[in-house]
Amino acid sequence: MSDTWSVDDHLEDILRGIRPLDPIELNLLDAQGCVLVEDVIVPAPLPPFDNSSMDGYAVRTADVEGASEEFPAVLTVIGDVAAGSGGLPTVASGQAARIMTGAPLPPGAEAVVPVEWTDGGTGGGPVDAMRAHSHAPQDATGQVRVHRPVVPRQHVRAKGSDVRPGTVALRAGTVLGPTQVGLLAAIGRGSVTVRPRPRVVVLSTGSELVAPGEALGPGQIHDANSYVLTAAARAAGAIPYRVGAVADDAETLRSTIEDQLIRADLIVTSGGVSVGAYDVVKEALSRVEAFAPGGEDDEHLDGARDAVEFRKLAMQPGKPQGFGLIGPDRTPILTLPGNPVSAYVSFELFVRPALRALMGREPLQRDTVRARLTGEAALTSPEGKRQFLRGAYTPPGDEEELGGVSPVGGADSHLIAALAQADALIDVPEKTTRLAPGDEVTVIPLD
Ligand SMILES: Nc1nc2c(c(=O)[nH]1)N[C@H]1C(S)=C(S)[C@@H](COP(=O)(O)OP(=O)(O)OC[C@H]3O[C@@H](n4cnc5c(N)ncnc54)[C@H](O)[C@@H]3O)O[C@H]1N2
């Protein structure tokens, strides 16, 4: 391995050191966004019973054959069947039960006549709704005039027509979004076995950093990185813990990280990794004895180490990077550069895939698309460095094969405002030094 690492080699090294978190059983809503590790089998039919899809009257079809407004079928109403009804009346010939949407079809009945096809028990013409039971309790009895016939099973949702018992509701590997959570609830599952969301400790370093909301003194700036990284970790599906900025003091940083290890599945730091005299992350973490080493060897973790390895990457922004597995649980730590755009781009390229690996989520990396470079001017890129420019991506129109991408702001890694306007990264290969409008480029759309 040469002194300078490629983006792909650095990512590969990180992923070699990470294995998915052990599955746990979680309540449904806590499992949202997690990957299921069991096939969930449907225990009972859904719907659990034949039920009405309309507010109306449960009838025997022979009783309403040929019914019309002029010659209605007149049936005796034997009572109400509301959703949730337990004891059901039996509908005999010449009878109807008033029924609500979702209520069980009573024995004897074969179909449901919507209330709009009847007089609603009023003795008048067609109605468009039932009267509330509290105002007109008499409508649950008496007679109803039916103006149209129905065929067997009309307006009836059959037991098991949604899912049948014994079938697979959701396969292992499914990511639980809102609709999957809904299905699990519908089939009565209160908890499921999933890979949990990783807990990510985010800390920024730098004696110049002041929390947003506080006034700046001379030479100070607001801490943007711990916020963008915390937000990005949350957006990636993790549970982030933002630790305030740590001053440039190696011992303070080391003990802060040591304290955080207990609640971290992964640690992300920003700043302090280049070549300055106060680059404290490097100072605190490059020593082998920085943290208590791991216990017995773990055969899944290829490349385990007890100190963070710092390296230069052939990329811009994001040149200085560090990665290690620290503490008794060999917790992965990624030390990102301090320039805000560098920190964010590094998160996208390295931390996000690592989090997805912990969650057992595929694919680890974002999809890329090809697009045409738009805009007025040609772009330059340093030779031998993979450059990630910020861009605004427009998907292809109906007739177009490729979408377009225009650069947003310059290449400098302190340009936070332009980063906030971008929705994509333009991935410029190491060998490319110049790009002209109209050239085809690789784009990583962000969300
Ligand atoms: N002589 C050299 N100097 C630098 C090199 C180099 O190769 N030789 N590399 C440059 C590159 S590239 C980068 S990237 C930075 C990385 O520096 P550090 O990771 O040590 O980060 P800091 O020095 O702590 O900060 C850099 C920059 O970013 C600002 N910063 C830091 N943290 C935050 C934060 N939480 N919120 C907002 N802004 C932050 C900080 O004030 C600095 O301006 O090194 C170059 N130097």
Ligand code: MOO
């Ligand atoms: O590589 Mo640094 O990350 O350009 O700004």
